[in-house]
Amino acid sequence: MIEARGITRTYQTHGQFTGTRTVHALRGVDFTLPEGGAVSFIGESGCGKTTLGKILTGLETFDGGELVVDGVELSALKPRQRAKYFRRIQMIHQDPYSALNPTRTIEATLGDPLRMRAREKGGTGAGPGAWRERACELLTLVGLEPEAVLPKYPHQLSGGQRQRVVIARALTVDPQVLIADEAVSMIDVSMRLGILGLLRDLRSRLGISLVFITHDVATARYVGDGGELHVIYRGEVVERGLTDDVILSPVHPYTQCLLSAVPIMRGLEEPGPDRTAPTRALDERTDTPGCLFEPRCPFATDECFTTHPTLVPLGGDGAGVGAGEAEGVGAAEHQHACLNPAARRVVGVEVGAGAAGP
Incomplete structure (x- = not known):
């Protein structure tokens, strides 16, 4: 269409x-x-x-x-x-x-x-x-x-x-x-x-x-x-894939920060163990030759400042993203634009289910 x-x-x-x-x-x-x-x-x-x-x-x-x-x-x-x-x-x-x-x-x-x-x-x-x-x-x-x-x-x-x-x-x-x-x-x-x-x-x-x-x-x-979920940051798609795959197993730090901001229903849910937040507020005037999210990323490295990442299949770059693979995410479905991807559990989980899963 x-x-x-x-x-x-x-x-x-x-x-x-x-x-x-x-x-x-x-x-x-x-x-x-x-x-x-x-x-x-x-x-x-x-x-x-x-x-x-x-x-x-x-x-x-x-x-x-x-x-x-x-x-x-x-x-x-x-x-x-x-x-x-x-x-x-x-x-x-x-x-x-x-x-x-x-x-x-x-x-x-x-x-x-x-x-x-x-x-x-x-x-x-x-x-x-x-x-x-x-x-x-x-x-x-x-x-x-x-x-x-x-x-x-x-x-x-x-x-x-x-x-x-x-x-x-x-x-x-x-x-x-x-x-x-x-x-x-x-x-x-x-x-x-x-x-x-x-x-x-x-x-x-x-x-x-x-x-x-x-x-x-x-x-x-x-x-x-x-359907598909596309995470967009400053005009650039930084992660995309099937909706549940991206939400349950995000690998880009920006996606993880967005999902970490979702409120938790206390008493019914527990926060994901890997919740994180940006290191500073958004300043659109700040540009870097590398990753656009680097100035705010809690996991940024020197390489992130100089190298601009492009979308690649999950696991296709040799990264250890076992959680995504455990969810059965296909390489052609889930993609990210991160030089140091790592699947993290940030969404809320039901009380008593926090220890389950990868």
Whole structure:
């Protein structure tokens, strides 16, 4: 469905006090999203996740690399030709409060794209009865009562209802891919599971592929079940593989730091014995000729300062990563960009199970 090959994006910032600075938002990102599959991206704020999502939906351009959709390389097409491919890829924005026009009812919000879609199909679905019926169908699909929601304005709905309307609007053009950019971060905790369950259900029922962008490891694991997890740091993927493999047996220090920050349910879980943390706060102005994470890495060596690592298969560099091998991780599935990889147990374990496993 989607294949990204070496996607790069660079910005030039101009500040009165900081002067001109080059910001590398993305540095050679590669991934493949199969039909009905899922790819999750996790990382700190400012690591390039949202920029990647905007590139995939055509809202942002990229400097280098290739973006292939259904076997067609989009950079070789004219903007008008690309539009039909980008229409298949819809974004669920982070903030449901600003994603909807406050001056329009939900009926009007859904009506315009539905009529447009009907005209594209060349059918009679542009009539008021047909598109309204489709709007009711979509609202029911996302768990809302159509008659109660259609006449309302966004401010009359709860945060969870608004996010469901945003998802319904994305579905009006029959997308094949949804880009969920922090889709639950602005919603009450009590409502998050319902939205996450809906995204997971859309994958299974409609065969929609999903790119899930998040800070939250737990949500990535739930929604991206069976898919790939990519850990991105300062625009560069530093570890990737099957979601459970990366979470249960991380080998890159940055991944280990991210997973160590996941809260532990005291009384039910015990912290992983190898939990760690960065040695300093993130400073994007600090660059090294070697590993980007080296200034903050608790395990950095002199080699890390001078040599820039690239993604290699787990165990393919001769590193002793017995824990990953014990989990049955294939070399082609789990990759890392670390000069001194070591599998560590950092996620919480159930009380009484701490001594089990490698």
